[in-house]
Amino acid sequence: MAAMFSQNPLMNGPNYSFNDSPRTSAPEGAREHRFDPYTDNGGSTLAIAGADFTIMAGDTRLTSGYSINSRHHPKLFKIGGTTADQKDATIVLSVVGFAADGEALKERLDAICKMYRYRHGKPMSVKACAQRLSTILYQKRFFPYYAYAILGGLDEEGKGAVYSYDPVGSYEREQCRAGGAAASLIMPFLDNQVNFKNQYIPNSGEGHALQERERRPLSRNEVEVLVKDAFDGAVERHIEVGDGLQMMVITKDGIEEILMPLKRD
């Protein structure tokens, strides 16, 4: 068209712009954006598996930047009960990172567990739930849920089970795990106190001959104290952690929820 008119020798008038061809081409459905879909809402979580129990814990502060959005925003969720109040649930999920993704993740997993119960007439095992959670996370490999998840419950033998995840679904069963803002503060403490790392029997030898302290499973009370200490420590050193401590103790009798205050500064 442009050629037809602007080079018209008879008119010889001014040329007009007919160029409206697109600048670039992009793949179908591509979107240009300047919007950051993620934020970090702070907070920290922790899970420890015992011989016949699992304790999950998380602080209840929700931050964005230097602001405290809420002092009571739970990070621990009961999963897969028959009803919305999750009275008969046996599995607990903790999420920390971007709160909206964490909540979406929890609701996905819960809906899946409820459908499983409806179809099979029995609750999901922690092992199956853990595997499923991994696939949920990996399904969003290229637009991930920005959430560090920990799943806790009792395995088929009644032993405490803790599964920890990265945001895209790598997972592993562990004895204990800390997640979130203060994970790097709490995890070494747990290595030392739960798995007795770097604890040796005094005067038992020199160098490699030094004998490690014998490992033993911790009791429920010991773990509860440990969790409180871990969080009291984290609160002192990390601004995104504080306000309240939510703890869930999973035993064969069900899930017991405990709320304790933490420093609010």
Add this chain to the structure above:
Amino acid sequence: MDHRPQAWGRPRDDIYGAYDASYLQTSGPKTATQSPVVTGTSVIAIKFKDGIVMAADNLASYGSLARFTDVKRLRTFLDTSVVGFGGDVSDMQFLDRHLKELAIDEAYEHNDDQQQQDDDDSHHKSTPGTALNAANLHKYLQKLMYRRRNDFDPLWNQILVGGLDAARKPFLASVDLRGTAFTSPSLATGFGAALAQPIMRRYAATDEDAARLTREQAVDVVKECMKVLFYRDARSLDRYSIAVVTKDGVELSEDEQLERQSWAFAERIRGYGTQTV
């Protein structure tokens, strides 16, 4: 006049240079709202023993220009909840239309509430109709906002929702453009999070504190906060809307004026202007 219709309305190359129509992309990547344009500033709200109080000023700014000075940023829902919008005003208006539609559908679906309750004696007296309460509405808005952020087409707002929940207790919660939702005895968006929230938390640090506040106290605190915001937030106005939600419904006043202002403190501010001391 050029008698070739194809040339009518076209920019002349000799004056404007070759026309760059590259913005008329047809196959380039799709773009959505990249930043808010006309914006509202803070919304603040606090719980008290039988409900919540929410307030927002009536200004819509265009950057630093006070563009529209009579924009209502608090909206009622089914006369049982109130929704306060901070952020982009066009997205607010879109949401407002959407919520109106939702309210009409909801009222239509449950239009038999009244007659059903009439023929009843004790059972339903304490329960309202099935219609959406503030907690349901907040959940819905959270899903909507989160869905839009997943589509990379966010509604550029931070929203407060106030009213009563299923147990008829005061309910107050927030949701932002990323779908992050949380609740607290007092909430504030934008500048209010820094300026008003510390004041409100003095009166309602916990739900127990909020349950001791009377309506009058709560209204006073909110009005005081609106004044502080007007003193310090350059994108604010002294005309504002205030809403009180209780079990009796929503009382919304959209043309309040800040009273008893005192700018004496301004004299003592140092470090911004040309003063020499």
Add this chain to the structure above:
Amino acid sequence: MFRNNYDNDSVTFSPQGRIFQVEYAAEAVKQGSVVVGIASKTHAVLVAIKRNAEELSSYQKKLFPIDEHVGIAIAGLTSDARVLSNFMKQQCLGHRLTYGRNMPVRTLVEMIGSKAQINTQHYGKRPYGVGLLVAGVDDQGPHLFEFQPSGMTEEMVAFAIGARSQMARTYLEKNIDAFRGCSREELIRHGLRALKESLVQDRELTVDNTSVGVVGAVKADDGTTKVEPFRVFDGQEVTAWIESVADDKEGGAGEGEGMEVDS
């Protein structure tokens, strides 16, 4: 060859203004074993007779939980019922996810009503061959709805569908005024008595062939109402109820005697 020229599809009216395919579907409901539903001010119950195809086979399920506040009883094609049941389950889950509340029962029933109606107006489709009784509670209290393959839905105080259900309905009509004020246990017993009316001679209610489903809106101490989630009772769990209606003549005899109660 054809008995009827107007029953080849569900889009053609007969000259009398009838759609035979839809009526045949309603017949399929009458082939199913009987189910009874009653709603009181606080509870809605479903009771059903389960059939076994032969002595060696198990009994066909008749009651299905949908969500914590809703359950259904079916009469007709079980496979069609499962489709509807799955649909209802999905809708309830979705509603809870977006609004955080129990789906209002009427809304849910109207959805399957519209879904079933579509099958009666499209060439090549077949109406659902199943009738449902939907029992549920929402903010307005307990509800009982009837659903038919035609897409018709109706709220009921008490109703029975399935084989020989007319006898049960007669019992229900006779006692209709009593239901509203009934306790949970009385309501179940009324249901079982209605069920007995529909039994063939020399058949009895047994722990093997009887199902009971209950959902309630229980008033808590603080004045709020709490949902007693829908639960199906089978086998030994229904023994006490069956015994309590074992020998009494119809009409409330033998009520109030101490019996063991599942709460």
